[in-house]
Every structure is written in structure tokens, then in C-alpha cells.
Amino acid sequence: MPRLLDALKDAGIAGLIALGLAIPIWSHLTVQKPGGLVLEQRWWLVAIAVATVFAGRLVLNLFWWPRRGAAAGLGRQVARIAAPLAGAEKWLGPALIGLAILMPFLPFSNRYIMDLAILVLTYVMLGWGLNVVVGLAGLLDLGYVAFYAVGAYSYALIATTFGLSFWVCLPLAGLFAATWGVILGFPVLRLRGDYLAIVTLAFGEIIRIILINWYDLTNGPDGITGIPRPSFFGLEFKRFGDNTFAGFFGLEYSPIQRIIFLYYVILVLALITNIVTVRLRRLPVGRAWEALREDEIACRSLGINTTSTKLTAFAIGAMFGGFAGSFFATRQGFISPESFTFIESAIILAIVVLGGMGSQIGIAIAAVVMIGGFELFRELELYRMLIFGLAMVGIMVWKPRGLVSSRAPTIAIGKRKAISSDLVGEGHG
Amino acid sequence: MEYFLQQLINGVTLGSIYGLIAIGYTMVYGIIGMINFAHGDIFMVGAFIALIFIIALGFTAGTSFILLVLALMLVLVIAMVLTSIWGWTVERLAYRPLRESFRLAPLITAIGMSIVLQNLVQILQGARVKPLQPIITGGYVIMEKDGFVVNLSNIQILIVVTTVILMAVFSLIIARTELGRAQRACEQDRVMAALVGVNVDRTISLTFVIGAALAAVAGLMYLLYYGVIDFYIGFVAGIKAFTAAVLGGIGSLPGAMLGGMTIGLIETFWSAYFTVEYKDVAAFSILAIVLIFLPSGLLGKPEVEKV
Numbered sequence: 205m206p207r208l209l210d211a212l213k214d215a216g217i218a219g220l221i222a223l224g225l226a227i228p229i230w231s232h233l234t235v236q237k238p239g240g241l242v243l244e245q246r247w248w249l250v251a252i253a254v255a256t257v258f259a260g261r262l263v264l265n266l267f268w269w270p271r272r273g274a275a276a277g278l279g280r281q282v283a284r285i286a287a288p289l290a291g292a293e294k295w296l297g298p299a300l301i302g303l304a305i306l307m308p309f310l311p312f313s314n315r316y317i318m319d320l321a322i323l324v325l326t327y328v329m330l331g332w333g334l335n336v337v338v339g340l341a342g343l344l345d346l347g348y349v350a351f352y353a354v355g356a357y358s359y360a361l362i363a364t365t366f367g368l369s370f371w372v373c374l375p376l377a378g379l380f381a382a383t384w385g386v387i388l389g390f391p392v393l394r395l396r397g398d399y400l401a402i403v404t405l406a407f408g409e410i411i412r413i414i415l416i417n418w419y420d421l422t423n424g425p426d427g428i429t430g431i432p433r434p435s436f437f438g439l440e441f442k443r444f445g446d447n448t449f450a451g452f453f454g455l456e457y458s459p460i461q462r463i464i465f466l467y468y469v470i471l472v473l474a475l476i477t478n479i480v481t482v483r484l485r486r487l488p489v490g491r492a493w494e495a496l497r498e499d500e501i502a503c504r505s506l507g508i509n510t511t512s513t514k515l516t517a518f519a520i521g522a523m524f525g526g527f528a529g530s531f532f533a534t535r536q537g538f539i540s541p542e543s544f545t546f547i548e549s550a551i552i553l554a555i556v557v558l559g560g561m562g563s564q565i566g567i568a569i570a571a572v573v574m575i576g577g578f579e580l581f582r583e584l585e586l587y588r589m590l591i592f593g594l595a596m597v598g599i600m601v602w603k604p605r606g607l608v609s610s611r612a613p614t615i616a617i618g619k620r621k622a623i624s625s626d627l628v629g630e631g632h633g
Numbered sequence: 634m635e636y637f638l639q640q641l642i643n644g645v646t647l648g649s650i651y652g653l654i655a656i657g658y659t660m661v662y663g664i665i666g667m668i669n670f671a672h673g674d675i676f677m678v679g680a681f682i683a684l685i686f687i688i689a690l691g692f693t694a695g696t697s698f699i700l701l702v703l704a705l706m707l708v709l710v711i712a713m714v715l716t717s718i719w720g721w722t723v724e725r726l727a728y729r730p731l732r733e734s735f736r737l738a739p740l741i742t743a744i745g746m747s748i749v750l751q752n753l754v755q756i757l758q759g760a761r762v763k764p765l766q767p768i769i770t771g772g773y774v775i776m777e778k779d780g781f782v783v784n785l786s787n788i789q790i791l792i793v794v795t796t797v798i799l800m801a802v803f804s805l806i807i808a809r810t811e812l813g814r815a816q817r818a819c820e821q822d823r824v825m826a827a828l829v830g831v832n833v834d835r836t837i838s839l840t841f842v843i844g845a846a847l848a849a850v851a852g853l854m855y856l857l858y859y860g861v862i863d864f865y866i867g868f869v870a871g872i873k874a875f876t877a878a879v880l881g882g883i884g885s886l887p888g889a890m891l892g893g894m895t896i897g898l899i900e901t902f903w904s905a906y907f908t909v910e911y912k913d914v915a916a917f918s919i920l921a922i923v924l925i926f927l928p929s930g931l932l933g934k935p936e937v938e939k940v
Contacts, residue, residue, distance in 0.1 A: 224718040228685040229678065229757055240766055241688050344737065391925050397736070398668050399924050402875060406917035409872070417910040546868070550744045557741045590752040596745030597727050604734040 355529025381526020673871015882933020
């Protein structure tokens, strides 16, 4: 039984490492007592952790890995490169949009589901917006939440100060965010890759710190309250009053009407993001983005203005972030810097990468999986961030190119075929 | 002048801690070209391990000098070893499977690992801050004028001296030992290094282990200096340390130290002379400015763009 012995030895080593990880953070709990911290021992936790790792590793060694070894081979690699244009994508997109349109009228939908759907769609929109910058132009942006914040705060401030309606403020907020996109874009034009990532991250943090500390304008950590709700062509979603939605259409008033309205607003905004992105890919500027992503030097030698190409990518990505931000503000009715931490940027980027960059549908699926899955663990408040992190690592190791790992080329000679994402330079710059 | 001197001392102390963390970033970036986003959280784990062992050993400021030194050495070694296991595990689980993948993949798993570590420690140890009674007390008065006293505390001396010694030791390791040669070889060309018999996987693992060990030292120093930690300290410290690594020229060990000092000094002086609230803005703005005008950092080699 040499295999069993080997498996035992390997599992034993894994168990020892688990023991090393478990001491002392698992085994000893620091408790605050009058007179200082004291330790509480809980070796049972260590025992469970080590036993789980040992048993899991043993099972993997004996039953899982020997079988898997045979399947992985060259054949799979080749098949990936020359897969035909995925048939699924042709009908999956329209089917999902149809489902999204019918969503509020499906029998199972209630207030909770609609709220969740609004949240998911917000992230779908943010994902699509960031995809312009990361997926198409290949510029790694870790501070995308800054534009989300700019959009939310510009709507909140304009609406509460000047009393303008949501529909007037929305383009303004998008414009502001786009301006900030250009302002950020200018200094970082020369940076690429991880340096760009870290500067955009720093930019996101700077915006948040300013929001916290500029008390006169933003009301600091307390945030802005009483942000007006959007209206339906001037009809408001209220129980009483002259111009109410329910009264105009002769309906019984119900708070769900406002939720459904918000749902359609974000659905339309998200679809606009999608359509604009898809159309832009076919315009010269979109092609320039993708060319820039693949090879900047070749781009320059072909006479593409890399400065304006990068700036438009930043501006358009930021604009969509700004739209999503104002929607967030009007939906919540309250915003504070708390909502715009780095973790939001990380979640949006994770959605884009996990979905498969450049793949619109993959991003939508990833948003549903990540945000919906996150909601599933609502009961386990303490553990859900941990599970979220583990899922990020797990999905990435399992499918490094995202859930949808084939790409549709923008142009092709003859028949269009899906290509493996390994052939695309996404995320290199 | 006195005020300036005091801030200078404080800034150098803070800079030493940043520098120690920055070395982990710079070595990993040098060898596999990725931002090890979870490194700041490894530093946090190191601080927690040190905290638990300090409480377990039960020594306080009243312990006799010899015993105190021995106990601190013991805690330091234990924390370095145990934190190394964390660093190794993170690399093995989250980065090694993606070694040949595209560039964004390990960055995403690194962010994921950072979330995992933060929340794991929060679940295991609670979200509250953990205060620790000062252990190393006392100090020297360097200058006294008009009632303003310039203090150099023992803990500040300890931090700076430890940092300098560790820097010297690790510079020697990189420059002289077989491991250091293997690391530099992997940095230049991983495939070629493997062809001439360097065990690339092992070298990269050891790089993570060294980085984590130094982060543990930084964690212990942070704990002793500030006397309070929580599960979130790794994020901000990590970003600033990465800033330091970039500022100094990524991939360069003395650069990391220099960058750490610069960031520590900027932050301290900014808080002292301008506003405390915007000290992070100052640090981050410096990062942006340096990258724009000096993309290879203070001591880094300029990157040659190949066509």
C-alpha cells in the first residue's frame, strides 16, 4: 500500500501546517478583563481545524487527484483555443434580459427579492462600467469606487441644495464623474500595470478621506440625509398628495410600486451601459481601446493618440460609475463615506475579473453569483465576508480567466469564432 | 527646532516599521511581479501572534531587564516562525496555482486572501481593539529648552536598532548566500533559472517566508510602540508600506528602507505641522507624484520597454 502511505504522509504534513496556523490565533482567545487582556484556551477549535484539514487532504489524495490526473492533457488546451462561437451566448443574453424585464411580475417576487435584484443590477452596471476601463482598455483601476462616490455625492448635494430633480441631476452627476475620470486620468497616463493600480487605489482613498473630513460640504462621517426620491414624469410615489403615481393611474397605493419603479430605472441604466459599451467596441475609439490593451507601442506607431484613448476610457468608465452612484444615492436616501471604501472597488473588480473581462454576460452572471450569494449568507453576518473572500480565491484558482473564458473577437476574417481568453492581453497593462 | 527634532525621531521610528513591511512587498514584486495584497494582513497576523505570546508569557514592564530581553527575543522568534507559516500557506494556496496565469489573476486572489485573513482574525479574536500595557518604558531626554522636552524612548531605540540589524542581515542573505543568488536569478529570468538547476518554486516560497518573518517583526514593533492593535491595522499599514516600496524603487531592498523612512517622515511631519486628518492624503499624493515624475522610484532600475 505505498499509495496509502504516501497519502497519509502528505495529509499528516498538511495537518501539521494547519496546527502551525492554528497556534495561537485559533487556540487562544484574547479577552478584555479589568486589569488587561487575558487568554482563554479553546483547543477543541484547533482539533477540529487540524482534523478537517487532515481528513480533507487524505480524501483528496486517495480519491480525487489520481482520477483527475488522466483527464488533464493537451487535448483540452487545444479545444479551448478553437471552440466555436459559444451557442449559449446567443440566446442566453436575450433570455436573461427578458427574465429581468418580467421579474417584478413573476409569482415569487416580493419586496425582498426586488430589493436584492436592484442591488445586483447596481453591481452589474458598475461591473460593466469598470469593464470599459479594465476589460477593454486594459487599464487596471483599483479606485473605481471614487467615481461611484463622486456620482452619489454630486447628486445628493445638487438635489438637496438646489432642489433639482433626479432626472436633471443624473446627467450632471455623470458629467462630474467623467470630469473626475479625466482629472485622475491625466497624471496617470504614463503609468501601466500595477503602478496604475496602486495610484488609482490611492486616489480612491484620497476621495474617501476628503469626504470624511470636508465637514462643511459633505457633513463628514454623518453623511447626507433626506436625498429626494426620483419621480415618474413628475408623478411621485407617495400615499397622499396631488401628483401621485397611484392616484394618476387610479391604482391602490402600495410601497412596492416605488421599488418596482427603481428596479426599472436601474435596469434601463444598466442596459444603456451595456448597449453603449457594445456599440463603442465597434467604433474607432473602442477598437483603439482594445488595440491599446494589446500593445501600446504598436498603437503609437500606427498613429493612435494614446492620450485621448486612455482619457476617453477613464471618462466613460467613470461616467457610468457616476450614474450608478446617483442611483445609489436616490435609492438609499442617505449616503455616507462608509459606503465607498476600498472593499467596494475590490468587489466590483472581482465581479469583472471573475465574470471574464470583456464578456458582458459573464460580468452579469458574476454579479448575480457574488452579490446574490453574499445575500444568501445574510444569516451568518460574521462569516459572509470570509466566505466571500474564499469564493474569490476559489473561483479564480478554478477558472483564472473568469466564468466565461472565451471571447468574441471584434473583427474577424470569414466566420467569427470565439477565441480563448488566453490569447487576449486583458489586464496586462 | 526641538519640536522638529522630536518629530524627526518619531518619523524615523514609524518609517522603520513601514520599511520592514515594505521589504516583503518589494521582494515578492521583484521575484514574481505581483502586488502581494495580503502582505499587510500577514503583518496584522504577526502582531496578533506576538500579542498572544506576550500575554501567555505574562511579562510586564516590571520584569527584570535580562528576563525581559530573553522573553522578547523568544516572542520575536516564535512570531517570525509562526507568521512565516501563514505567508507560506497564502502563497501555496492562492498564488502558486496561478503562477503561469495572466497578471490580474493573482492580484484578485491576493485581494481575496486579504479579505479572508482580516475576517478570519475578526471571527477568531473579535472585532474590538486589543490594548496592551506598555512593556518597554523609559527613555532619554536629549534636549530641553523652554519647557519643551525632546524624548528618545527606549522603545524607539529598540525599533530602529532592530530594523537596522535585520536590514543588514537580510541584505547579506540576498547578496551572499545561495538562496539570495537563486532569488536574484529568478528575478531576472525564471525559466532560465529553472534550466540551470534553481528550484524556482522553493525560492519563491522562501521569499514569501522571509517577507512574512519581517512582517512579524514589524507587527511586534507596532504592538510595542502603539500598544493597541485590531484586525484592520494591516490594510492601511500595508498600503503605506507598498507606497514605500514603490517610492524606494520596487525590487530594491535599500530602496524599501529608504521609501519607508520617507513615508514615515512625511506622515509625521504632515501631522505635526499641518493636519492629522489629511496625513494619508499626503502620503498617497507623494506616491502619485513620485510615480509620475520618477516611475522607477528613488533607487530602482529604470524599466526598459522592449518592443
